[in-house]
Amino acid sequence: MKQIELFKEEDLPAVYELCRQVMIYDRFTETLLREKILEDPSYEAGLVLVVKDDDRIIGFMNGVMREINGSRIGYIKLMAVDERWRRQGVATQMYTYLEQELKNRKAEKIRIYDVPFNYFMPGIDPRYTAAVSFAEKQGFRRFADTCNMTVDLAGTDFSTTTQEEKLRKQNIVVRRAGYDDRQAILKFIDQYFPLWRTEVENSFLSLPISLHIALLKDEIRAFSAHNGNNFGTGWFGPMGTHPDLRGKGIGGILLKRCLQDIKDWGLPQSIIPWVGPVSFYARTVGAVVERVFWRYEKIF
Numbered sequence: 069m070k071q072i073e074l075f076k077e078e079d080l081p082a083v084y085e086l087c088r089q090v091m092i093y094d095r096f097t098e099t100l101l102r103e104k105i106l107e108d109p110s111y112e113a114g115l116v117l118v119v120k121d122d123d124r125i126i127g128f129m130n131g132v133m134r135e136i137n138g139s140r141i142g143y144i145k146l147m148a149v150d151e152r153w154r155r156q157g158v159a160t161q162m163y164t165y166l167e168q169e170l171k172n173r174k175a176e177k178i179r180i181y182d183v184p185f186n187y188f189m190p191g192i193d194p195r196y197t198a199a200v201s202f203a204e205k206q207g208f209r210r211f212a213d214t215c216n217m218t219v220d221l222a223g224t225d226f227s228t229t230t231q232e233e234k235l236r237k238q239n240i241v242v243r244r245a246g247y248d249d250r251q252a253i254l255k256f257i258d259q260y261f262p263l264w265r266t267e268v269e270n271s272f273l274s275l276p277i278s279l280h281i282a283l284l285k286d287e288i289r290a291f292s293a294h295n296g297n298n299f300g301t302g303w304f305g306p307m308g309t310h311p312d313l314r315g316k317g318i319g320g321i322l323l324k325r326c327l328q329d330i331k332d333w334g335l336p337q338s339i340i341p342w343v344g345p346v347s348f349y350a351r352t353v354g355a356v357v358e359r360v361f362w363r364y365e366k367i368f
């Protein structure tokens with residue numbers, strides 16, 4: 069048995085190197101890993117673990133706690149074990165420690181990867197077969213599937229001028245959010261889409277602000293954001309329209325405005341994660357399902 073240690077900031081380059089090597093279907097950067105670990109709004113040093121062989125990091129597991137719609141849920145956000153140290157109980161050792169820590173924090177269940185508002189992927193990509201086997205061995209049950217879609221941005225016209233003119237005749241104005249809108253937006257989010265507050269707040273860190281809004285008689289009634297999670301990757305979302313205004317094409321316009329931003333930043337594609345209404349995205353902007361994820365949970 070190896071000794072488990074708590075992750076320290078100076079471990080970041082070595083953990084990045086480990087993730088880069090073992091997560092073969094993903095592209096990591098050190099900045100992205102920092103965002104996942106240290107910039108999580110509920111980051112707790114006691115829930116991020118490494119295992120070392122002499123001084124070399126050979127295992128990593130990142131836990132986090134959230135309160136979601138009144139439930140206390142523990143999450144495993146990322147895990148990686150060096151190829152040479154597989155099937156020797158390294159991940160089990162870290163998981164067993166984290167499960168106890170999460171139970172101590174009154175977790176009612178544990179889920180894997182699908183951590184609302186700061187996640188790398190919304191479940192296990194089943195091509196990581198060892199991770200699927202590992203989850204099942206630890207007593208997790210697959211309870212849902214989800215997917216990420218992608219949109220190729222090159223050569224696509226996301227212009228919305230004509231549609232926006234039509235909406236203006238119904239007193240609906242669509243525009244990019246400004247700093248002065250912040251309070252009103254957060255009030256709208258808190259009322260209708262409270263889980264998405266963090267990602268919407270993060271959109272104010274982009275230049276220009278990566279958030280578009282629709283207003284009916286000067287009141288915010290819909291929004292779409294990008295670059296609120298997995299910064300710099302072309303990550304779209306979240307988006308939401310007030311129930312009274314659905315079916316008017318507002319969501320489609322807001323989506324296209326975000327995609328145009330991402331295109332203007334020079335990225336070749338956008339990722340629409342953790343979907344959701346597949347046909348809406350397929351129909352509106354030609355998005356295609358790119359990756360499927362299996363969602364696992366263990367209820368206590």
Ligand SMILES: CC(C)(COP(=O)(O)OP(=O)(O)OC[C@H]1O[C@@H](n2cnc3c(N)ncnc32)[C@H](O)[C@@H]1OP(=O)(O)O)[C@@H](O)C(=O)NCCC(=O)NCCS
Nearest residue numbers: 148149154155156157158159160193196198199201202205
């Ligand atoms: C998933 C992972 C963290 C497991 O690490 P590990 O230290 O090898 O896991 P353990 O030794 O604790 O395995 C515990 C149990 O999980 C199951 N398991 C793990 N790897 C398995 C594999 N390749 N095939 C079948 N079962 C496997 C087994 O039941 C195993 O118990 P056993 O060896 O007694 O049969 C590791 O394979 C890894 O880093 N994979 C790449 C990264 C990854 O997939 N991340 C998730 C991205 S979605």
